Amino acid sequence: xxxxxxxxxxxxxxxxxxxxxxxxxxxxxxxxxxxxxxxxxxxxxxxxxxxxxxxxxxxxxxxxxxxxxxxxxxxxxxxxxxxxxxxxxxxxxxxxxxxxxxxxxxxxxxxxxxxxxxxxxxxxxxxxxxxxxxxxxxxxxxxxxxxxxxxxxxxxxxxxxxxxxxxxxxxxxxxxxxxxxxxxxxxxxxxxxxxxxxxxxxxxxxxxxxxxxxxxxxxxxxxxxxxxxxxxxxxxxxxxxxxxxxxxxxxxxxxxxxxxxxxxxxxxxxxxxxxxxxxxxxxxxxxxxxx
Numbered sequence: 701x702x703x704x705x706x707x708x709x710x711x712x713x714x715x716x717x718x719x720x721x722x723x724x725x726x727x728x729x730x731x732x733x734x735x736x737x738x739x740x741x742x743x744x745x746x747x748x749x750x751x752x753x754x755x756x757x758x759x760x761x762x763x764x765x766x767x768x769x770x771x772x773x774x775x776x777x778x779x780x781x782x783x784x785x786x787x788x789x790x791x792x793x794x795x796x797x798x799x800x801x802x803x804x805x806x807x808x809x810x811x812x813x814x815x816x817x818x819x820x821x822x823x824x825x826x827x828x829x830x831x832x833x834x835x836x837x838x839x840x841x842x843x844x845x846x847x848x849x850x851x852x853x854x855x856x857x858x859x860x861x862x863x864x865x866x867x868x869x870x871x872x873x874x875x876x877x878x879x880x881x882x883x884x885x886x887x888x889x890x891x892x893x894x895x896x897x898x899x900x901x902x903x904x905x906x907x908x909x910x911x912x913x914x915x916x917x918x919x920x921x922x923x924x925x926x927x928x929x930x931x932x933x934x935x936x937x938x939x940x941x942x943x944x945x946x947x948x949x950x951x952x953x954x955x956x957x958x959x960x961x962x963x964x965x966x967x968x969x970x971x972x973x974x975x976x977x978x979x980x981x982x983x984x985x986x987x988x989x990x991x
Contacts, residue, residue: 708804708843741765774874774898775832776810777818778803779865780846781879782827784854788906789969795904798969799878800846802902802977806876807839817842818869821849824857826864832873858886862893869897878902881949887956894960900980903953903966910943 741754744764752766780803786796807817811834818832819842828845830838858879865875866889875897877890893899950966957964965980967973 708801708808740768742768775816775818775869775871776806776874776876777820777832777865777869778807778842779820779822779861779875779877779879781823781856781858781861781881782821782849782851783823783856784851785856785880785882786904788908793969795880795906795969798967798973799902799904802878802967802973803846803876804839804843805977807842808836811836811839815874818873819845820861820865820868821846821851822857822861822864823851823853824855824860825853826861827851827853829868832869856883858883859889862886862889866892866896872897874898874900876900876902878904880904881953887952890956891960894956894962899960900963900984901953901957901965903950903964904969905946905950905966906969910946 741757742765744753744758744766748766752768754765754767757765780799782796786799787794789795789797803819807819810817814834816832816834817830817838819828819830820826821828828849830842830845858881862877869875875893877893877899879902881903890899953964956962963980963984965976967976
């Protein structure tokens with residue numbers, strides 16, 4: 701656990717330095733505030749705006765009171781796919797490992813801007829849920845939970861995960877959805893999520909899914925069903941079909957993201973994801989400043 705935290709800290713520092721030195725703006729614009737929220741009431745003072753008078757409290761006969769407000773910090777909620785299809789990749793560098801690292805880095809970064817941070821881990825059921833709250837302890841609890849998580853189910857249901865988020869997250873938030881998106885029938889709910897929240901999509905992939913060698917007939921294991929399937933990797937257009945399926949999935953997400961103004965990035969398990977995140981933040985900073 702100590703090694704994981706040390707690694708995440710190093711990545712966080714690297715990201716922060718790059719953003720502060722090479723970009724206009726910083727993490728504050730990535731995890732932006734969204735206005736003012738009610739804080740408390742205090743006695744009316746000469747010069748106070750009469751529009752801030754709390755008439756309900758004042759009507760109790762103990763004097764005139766005005767509402768006070770504080771800057772509302774953005775909620776950041778991670779929706780993380782922990783189904784069995786995420787276990788593909790080299791030991792210690794699977795899709796699941798990379799997704800958890802990204803989640804940890806961003807969680808640490810967002811709490812430093814006083815953002816409320818939450819987490820939804822899903823397969824085809826809710827595996828873990830952290831209600832959004834602020835503080836470094838929240839980020840460390842999330843990281844510990846991710847490091848020790850053993851999913852109950854092996855299957856995937858993105859539609860259920862997004863539906864759960866739509867029902868449970870009432871306040872407009874930055875939603876960071878991290879998955880390989882190997883599923884179908886979720887775009888309708890994803891559209892609703894994009895309308896209601898500030899959505900960021902991070903697609904995790906691994907070269908093993910697209911660069912299959914010609915090995916003849918080999919046994920393969922379906923991670924989610926645990927069934928052994930025999931496939932002929934040298935026959936006909938098998939490899940081309942696998943690549944095309946992946947490219948179509950990526951293309952659908954790219955098209956959706958452009959149409960609904962969603963930030964989208966693909967990260968492969970053997971890539972330096974820090975550089976991909978920096979590029980993503982640069983795009984977000986520009987778009988937030990122009991909005």
